[in-house]
Protein backbone atom coordinates (compact mmCIF):
# COMPACT_ATOMS: atom_id res chain seq x y z
CA UNK A 1 0.00 0.00 0.00
CA UNK A 2 1.21 3.49 -0.80
CA UNK A 3 0.90 6.09 1.93
CA UNK A 4 1.25 9.64 0.68
CA UNK A 5 2.64 11.33 3.73
CA UNK A 6 5.34 13.44 5.32
CA UNK A 7 6.62 13.34 8.89
CA UNK A 8 6.15 17.10 9.28
CA UNK A 9 2.40 16.61 8.87
CA UNK A 10 0.95 15.56 12.25
CA UNK A 11 -1.98 13.94 10.43
CA UNK A 12 0.27 11.86 8.19
CA UNK A 13 2.59 10.98 11.06
CA UNK A 14 -0.28 9.30 12.94
CA UNK A 15 -0.68 6.87 10.03
CA UNK A 16 3.09 6.34 9.85
CA UNK A 17 3.15 5.45 13.55
CA UNK A 18 0.17 3.09 13.30
CA UNK A 19 1.73 1.26 10.35
CA UNK A 20 4.85 0.71 12.45
CA UNK A 21 2.94 -0.39 15.53
CA UNK A 22 1.10 -3.04 13.53
CA UNK A 23 4.08 -3.94 11.30
CA UNK A 24 2.06 -3.09 8.19
CA UNK A 25 4.19 -2.67 5.10
CA UNK A 26 3.46 0.66 3.47
CA UNK A 27 5.44 2.49 0.84
CA UNK A 28 5.79 6.01 2.20
CA UNK A 29 5.78 8.65 -0.52
CA UNK A 30 6.59 12.25 0.36
CA UNK A 31 5.02 14.95 -1.83
CA UNK A 32 7.12 18.01 -2.56
CA UNK A 33 5.06 21.01 -1.48
CA UNK A 34 3.24 21.94 1.67
CA UNK A 35 -0.11 23.64 2.05
CA UNK A 36 1.27 27.07 2.80
CA UNK A 37 2.80 27.15 -0.68
CA UNK A 38 -0.04 25.87 -2.85
CA UNK A 39 -2.36 23.04 -3.76
CA UNK A 40 -0.92 19.58 -3.33
CA UNK A 41 -1.74 17.79 -6.56
CA UNK A 42 -2.19 14.13 -5.77
CA UNK A 43 -4.55 11.37 -4.97
CA UNK A 44 -6.80 13.26 -2.60
CA UNK A 45 -9.16 15.69 -4.37
CA UNK A 46 -8.81 17.94 -1.32
CA UNK A 47 -5.10 18.26 -2.06
CA UNK A 48 -4.04 17.12 1.39
CA UNK A 49 -1.95 14.46 3.01
CA UNK A 50 -2.19 11.75 4.20
CA UNK A 51 -3.83 9.55 1.55
CA UNK A 52 -3.61 5.76 1.62
CA UNK A 53 -3.92 3.61 -1.49
CA UNK A 54 -5.95 0.84 0.10
CA UNK A 55 -7.18 -0.67 -3.20
CA UNK A 56 -5.34 -0.28 -6.47
CA UNK A 57 -5.92 3.29 -7.61
CA UNK A 58 -8.30 4.03 -4.73
CA UNK A 59 -7.26 6.29 -1.90
CA UNK A 60 -8.58 6.62 1.62
CA UNK A 61 -8.51 9.94 3.46
CA UNK A 62 -8.68 11.78 5.82
CA UNK A 63 -6.36 10.77 8.60
CA UNK A 64 -8.91 9.42 11.13
CA UNK A 65 -10.33 7.17 8.39
CA UNK A 66 -6.82 5.98 7.49
CA UNK A 67 -6.03 5.38 11.16
CA UNK A 68 -9.22 3.37 11.63
CA UNK A 69 -8.39 1.29 8.57
CA UNK A 70 -4.75 0.63 9.51
CA UNK A 71 -5.75 -0.21 13.07
CA UNK A 72 -8.35 -2.67 11.79
CA UNK A 73 -5.55 -4.52 9.95
CA UNK A 74 -3.58 -5.03 13.15
CA UNK A 75 -3.67 -8.36 14.91
CA UNK A 76 -4.52 -6.50 18.11
CA UNK A 77 -6.18 -3.20 17.24
CA UNK A 78 -5.34 -0.46 19.73
CA UNK A 79 -8.73 1.25 19.50
CA UNK A 80 -10.68 -0.01 22.50
CA UNK A 81 -13.84 -2.04 21.77
CA UNK A 82 -15.60 -1.28 25.03
CA UNK A 83 -17.98 1.56 24.24
CA UNK A 84 -16.89 4.00 26.93
CA UNK A 85 -13.13 3.64 26.27
CA UNK A 86 -13.75 3.61 22.51
CA UNK A 87 -15.40 7.01 22.53
CA UNK A 88 -12.97 8.45 25.07
CA UNK A 89 -10.11 7.51 22.75
CA UNK A 90 -11.92 8.92 19.73
CA UNK A 91 -12.47 12.11 21.69
CA UNK A 92 -8.78 12.32 22.65
CA UNK A 93 -7.87 11.70 19.01
CA UNK A 94 -10.19 14.53 17.96
CA UNK A 95 -8.67 16.84 20.56
CA UNK A 96 -5.18 16.05 19.24
CA UNK A 97 -6.29 16.63 15.66
CA UNK A 98 -8.05 19.83 16.72
CA UNK A 99 -4.81 21.10 18.24
CA UNK A 100 -3.05 20.24 14.96
CA UNK A 101 -5.79 22.09 13.04
CA UNK A 102 -5.29 25.19 15.19
CA UNK A 103 -1.51 25.09 14.70
CA UNK A 104 -1.92 24.45 10.97
CA UNK A 105 -4.36 27.35 10.59
CA UNK A 106 -2.04 29.57 12.61
CA UNK A 107 0.83 28.59 10.35
CA UNK A 108 -1.10 29.24 7.12
CA UNK A 109 -2.27 32.61 8.44
CA UNK A 110 1.20 33.74 9.53
CA UNK A 111 2.95 32.44 6.39
CA UNK A 112 1.36 35.32 4.46
CA UNK A 113 3.35 38.52 4.01
CA UNK A 114 3.01 40.66 7.16
CA UNK A 115 0.75 43.25 5.49
CA UNK A 116 -1.88 40.54 4.89
CA UNK A 117 -1.91 39.33 8.49
CA UNK A 118 -5.30 39.42 10.16
CA UNK A 119 -4.59 39.77 13.89
CA UNK A 120 -8.06 38.66 15.04
CA UNK A 121 -7.82 35.42 13.05
CA UNK A 122 -4.28 34.74 14.27
CA UNK A 123 -5.48 35.37 17.82
CA UNK A 124 -8.42 33.03 17.31
CA UNK A 125 -6.09 30.17 16.33
CA UNK A 126 -3.66 30.93 19.16
CA UNK A 127 -6.55 30.82 21.62
CA UNK A 128 -7.55 27.38 20.35
CA UNK A 129 -3.95 26.22 20.74
CA UNK A 130 -3.57 27.40 24.33
CA UNK A 131 -7.01 26.19 25.39
CA UNK A 132 -6.32 22.74 23.94
CA UNK A 133 -3.01 22.67 25.81
CA UNK A 134 -4.75 23.63 29.05
CA UNK A 135 -7.31 20.85 28.55
CA UNK A 136 -4.56 18.33 27.78
CA UNK A 137 -2.63 19.39 30.88
CA UNK A 138 -5.78 18.88 32.93
CA UNK A 139 -6.50 15.39 31.55
CA UNK A 140 -2.84 14.36 31.38
CA UNK A 141 -3.22 11.52 33.92
CA UNK A 142 -5.74 9.83 31.60
CA UNK A 143 -3.71 9.97 28.40
CA UNK A 144 -2.13 6.56 28.96
CA UNK A 145 0.94 5.07 27.38
CA UNK A 146 2.78 4.07 25.43
CA UNK A 147 0.30 4.22 22.55
CA UNK A 148 -3.47 4.44 22.46
CA UNK A 149 -5.70 5.42 19.58
CA UNK A 150 -6.28 8.73 21.34
CA UNK A 151 -2.79 9.67 22.38
CA UNK A 152 -1.23 9.08 18.93
CA UNK A 153 -2.97 12.23 17.69
CA UNK A 154 -1.94 14.15 20.82
CA UNK A 155 1.74 13.24 20.58
CA UNK A 156 1.81 14.21 16.89
CA UNK A 157 0.01 17.49 17.59
CA UNK A 158 2.39 18.45 20.42
CA UNK A 159 5.48 17.94 18.27
CA UNK A 160 3.85 19.95 15.49
CA UNK A 161 2.99 22.74 17.96
CA UNK A 162 6.61 22.78 19.12
CA UNK A 163 7.71 23.23 15.53
CA UNK A 164 5.14 25.61 14.00
CA UNK A 165 4.09 27.55 17.11
CA UNK A 166 7.35 27.44 19.05
CA UNK A 167 6.79 30.97 20.39
CA UNK A 168 3.97 29.63 22.59
CA UNK A 169 6.40 27.32 24.44
CA UNK A 170 3.85 24.58 25.09
CA UNK A 171 6.20 22.68 27.42
CA UNK A 172 6.32 25.55 29.94
CA UNK A 173 2.58 26.08 29.74
CA UNK A 174 1.83 22.38 30.28
CA UNK A 175 4.67 20.87 32.38
CA UNK A 176 2.87 17.63 33.33
CA UNK A 177 2.02 17.07 29.69
CA UNK A 178 5.65 17.76 28.73
CA UNK A 179 6.85 15.10 31.20
CA UNK A 180 4.33 12.61 29.79
CA UNK A 181 5.35 13.45 26.21
CA UNK A 182 9.05 13.00 27.08
CA UNK A 183 8.28 9.37 27.94
CA UNK A 184 7.74 8.64 24.22
CA UNK A 185 11.14 9.81 23.06
CA UNK A 186 12.80 6.40 23.35
CA UNK A 187 9.96 4.67 21.48
CA UNK A 188 10.96 3.25 18.08
CA UNK A 189 7.76 4.32 16.26
CA UNK A 190 8.07 7.80 17.77
CA UNK A 191 11.75 8.24 16.94
CA UNK A 192 11.58 6.82 13.41
CA UNK A 193 8.75 9.18 12.43
CA UNK A 194 10.09 12.33 14.09
CA UNK A 195 10.78 14.70 11.22
CA UNK A 196 11.34 18.15 12.71
CA UNK A 197 14.64 19.84 12.11
CA UNK A 198 15.55 20.92 15.63
CA UNK A 199 14.85 19.51 19.06
Ligand SMILES: N[C@@H](CCC(=O)N[C@@H](CS)C(=O)NCC(=O)O)C(=O)O
Pocket residue numbers: 008009010011034035036038039040047048049050061062063064097104
Ligand atom coordinates in the same frame (compact mmCIF):
# COMPACT_ATOMS: atom_id res chain seq x y z
N1 LIG B 1 -8.36 16.70 8.25
C1 LIG B 1 -7.26 16.29 7.43
C2 LIG B 1 -6.17 17.37 7.48
C3 LIG B 1 -5.01 17.06 6.56
C4 LIG B 1 -4.14 18.29 6.30
O1 LIG B 1 -4.53 19.44 6.52
N2 LIG B 1 -2.91 18.05 5.83
C5 LIG B 1 -2.04 19.14 5.48
C6 LIG B 1 -0.61 18.81 5.88
S1 LIG B 1 -0.34 19.01 7.60
C7 LIG B 1 -2.03 19.30 4.00
O2 LIG B 1 -1.92 18.34 3.27
N3 LIG B 1 -2.11 20.53 3.51
C8 LIG B 1 -2.03 20.82 2.12
C9 LIG B 1 -3.04 21.86 1.73
O3 LIG B 1 -3.94 22.15 2.52
O4 LIG B 1 -2.89 22.37 0.61
C10 LIG B 1 -6.73 14.96 7.91
O5 LIG B 1 -6.92 14.66 9.10
O6 LIG B 1 -6.18 14.19 7.10
